[in-house]
Amino acid sequence: MPEATLYPLANYTFGVKEAQPEEDPSVHARLKRLQNDFEEHGMRRSVEAVLVVHEHNHPHVLMLQIANAFFKLPGHYIDPGMTEEEGLKVILNERLGPEDGVGDMEWEIGECLSTWWRPSFEQYMYPYVPAHITKPTERKRLFVVHLPPHKVLTVPRNMKLLAVPLFELYDNAARYGPQLSAIPHLLSRYDFNYEK
């Protein structure tokens, strides 16, 4: 059984930094950019971080909430030529590192938890390559990122960073969507050590 050590939410310090507005103004614009990038570079590779803390020995996942509405994991697509691990470190520094954008790149990237495939230039993704799809347009991977006992996380002003308990995510695709609501299943094979 893989092990993971979790520290209390109260061990982490949260700062605020300049807003990081959405890259694309609409879903349509986002899918259009995907299509343009696909023509130039082929399949897009995206990565997302599952950062886990605990409160009273129950695991909580750190999630960004945008505009008091939808939730997402810290993540982004990565540059062609970067490994997923390098890319995720760059993204975590940008999203949760200090204001100056330099950061220490000291993120301990753990195992892949799941892979999602986008078969076309539509919104839907699946945790497998659908039948008859030979050229998926995007592959997204979720990685466990092991947090140290203490860390400062600096959050863009237009986002909130929330610790969402597994019992809130579980069986709650209505609120969190199919990807985030599956995180409790994906983490269930870990043996968690709850530290102080």
Next chain:
Amino acid sequence: MPEATLYPLANYTFGVKEAQPEEDPSVHARLKRLQNDFEEHGMRRSVEAVLVVHEHNHPHVLMLQIANAFFKLPGHYIDPGMTEEEGLKVILNERLGPEDGVGDMEWEIGECLSTWWRPSFEQYMYPYVPAHITKPTERKRLFVVHLPPHKVLTVPRNMKLLAVPLFELYDNAARYGPQLSAIPHLLSRYDFNYEK
């Protein structure tokens, strides 16, 4: 990324053997037995096997269908004192091994895919220990079991062994329940090699 090699469904030969009736005649009787066993031995440990094959390069999970109605993975609770791996081999031999019950015990038990916890003597299970539960009554673990290129699987007469595609399981808790419908998520981190 962990790898797994899948062979076509047509590589496997299916036999029939004597029926293996349900141990308990009702849900009530099953939960009553759980309670009796718990008082004697403490938390029950159960194990289930996720056996994966492919058809046209799409993964399919082998599932038992009982009485033309509900689906389950090959599995059972194990004796106290047995490891989960030993226990699963014994169960697979009994459920899918040859009629004489001897079998070769040659089952390659892979990684744990998920863990489910039963907090009380009720039907519900969760992929985490619910808050304030200090003594769960049952822990069930799903393991990938790697199949060889060819094998004879002998199925009790009162069950059918079906190969259910991931696209059928996905997002289909209505038909398969919360545990089986999550298998596509759990398998998505594997890099599958589709062999002939």
